[in-house]
Amino acid sequence: MSEIPAALHDDLPWVARPGARAWRCDPAPTDVRAFHTALPDYAPTPLTELPDLAAELAVGRVFVKDESSRLGLPAFKALGASWAVHRALAGRPRGTVTLVTATDGNHGRAVARTARTLGQRAHVVVPSGVHPSAVAAIAAEGAEVTEVTGSYDDAVRHAAERAASTDAILVQDTAWPGYETIPAWISEGYSTLCAEVDEQLAGLAGPDLVVVPVGVGSLAQAVVTHYRSRPSGHAPALLSVEPVTAACVLESLRRGGPVTVETGGTIMAGLNCGTLSTLAWPCLSAGLDAAVAVRDADSARAAARLAALGVSSGPCGAAPLAGLRAALTGPGADTRRAALGLGPDSVVVLLSTEGGAANPHTTTGHDPAC
Numbered sequence: 001m002s003e004i005p006a007a008l009h010d011d012l013p014w015v016a017r018p019g020a021r022a023w024r025c026d027p028a029p030t031d032v033r034a035f036h037t038a039l040p041d042y043a044p045t046p047l048t049e050l051p052d053l054a055a056e057l058a059v060g061r062v063f064v065k066d067e068s069s070r071l072g073l074p075a076f077k078a079l080g081a082s083w084a085v086h087r088a089l090a091g092r093p094r095g096t097v098t099l100v101t102a103t104d105g106n107h108g109r110a111v112a113r114t115a116r117t118l119g120q121r122a123h124v125v126v127p128s129g130v131h132p133s134a135v136a137a138i139a140a141e142g143a144e145v146t147e148v149t150g151s152y153d154d155a156v157r158h159a160a161e162r163a164a165s166t167d168a169i170l171v172q173d174t175a176w177p178g179y180e181t182i183p184a185w186i187s188e189g190y191s192t193l194c195a196e197v198d199e200q201l202a203g204l205a206g207p208d209l210v211v212v213p214v215g216v217g218s219l220a221q222a223v224v225t226h227y228r229s230r231p232s233g234h235a236p237a238l239l240s241v242e243p244v245t246a247a248c249v250l251e252s253l254r255r256g257g258p259v260t261v262e263t264g265g266t267i268m269a270g271l272n273c274g275t276l277s278t279l280a281w282p283c284l285s286a287g288l289d290a291a292v293a294v295r296d297a298d299s300a301r302a303a304a305r306l307a308a309l310g311v312s313s314g315p316c317g318a319a320p321l322a323g324l325r326a327a328l329t330g331p332g333a334d335t336r337r338a339a340l341g342l343g344p345d346s347v348v349v350l351l352s353t354e355g356g357a358a359n360p361h362t363t364t365g366h367d368p369a370c
């Protein structure tokens with residue numbers, strides 16, 4: 001992958017991909033949902049309808065998938081961590097191992113919680129800029145925490161080095177050549193979220209658009225896989241949202257191949273990833289209808305708006321609303337609306353991946369953890 005500056009070229013960083021709704025792939029394994037439903041703390045998270053947003057954005061209905069309380073944690077990440085660790089341990093002799101990962105906050109805490117629940121050890125590596133309260137939450141799960149100077153990509157490299165021992169398993173949610181099995185399981189784990197949305201929308205036409213935040217792309221990979229594995233029938237448009245400081249999906253789509261971008265500080269720190277998962281890229285390049293990048297101020301306003309409507313969301317979780325607003329308003333909005341196939345009766349689902357408790361964000365330019 002080549003590295004390019006994160007500076008973006010248009011007033012609204014946006015790219016559309018005609019034909020994505022016709023692409024098809026294999027579905028996620030069906031036993032993922034059964035595994036999650038058997039967990040003691042499992043319950044479907046709410047799908048909350050927000051008519052005020054639908055009126056503001058001139059669409060039929062808007063729903064928010066509220067991941068502010070998932071398996072006892074304030075973000076969706078436990079779905080992937082629990083399934084991946086279950087699969088990884090199933091192939092090993094019984095005994096204690098150390099689960100190692102790098103994180104900007106939520107994934108590391110999910111791995112640490114899974115380790116504690118299963119009587120295993122956890123070692124979590126965090127990059128510069130992760131909020132002290134997020135680090136403390138990971139440590140409170142019983143994990144050893146190592147803070148490293150540098151970016152998220154630097155932390156991933158450090159975690160991979162620390163996991164290179166016989167009693168350790170790297171549980172990373174991004175893939176690279178030679179390390180793909182566990183990231184694939186993590187993405188499979190997220191399929192439960194999509195299956196819940198289907199059940200919660202049962203009897204309702206749609207969705208016509210699903211909006212997903214993107215960091216390394218594993219959740220977006222799960223979303224694309226879910227909606228592009230349907231053999232026939234209605235296929236929704238899929239829109240990814242990233243910070244302008246870390247728009248690796250958008251730039252990769254523009255360039256026609258995966259690129260690494262320089263990253264900067266953002267309150268959407270869980271999306272502050274400069275390199276896509278190698279497993280995610282083939283799905284995203286073929287199955288995403290469009291990508292948009294948003295500013296911190298846009299995400300902060302979206303989080304405040306969701307809070308006013310009764311939905312707790314951190315800046316990563318609010319990014320889909322920020323991206324939807326950016327796409328459907330301002331100069332060029334009619335063209336973007338047409339690219340997404342939206343009309344006055346369209347049904348939109350926003351994936352709010354974290355609650356406010358996951359991220360003690362401010363709007364002062366600090367870089368807390370999503």
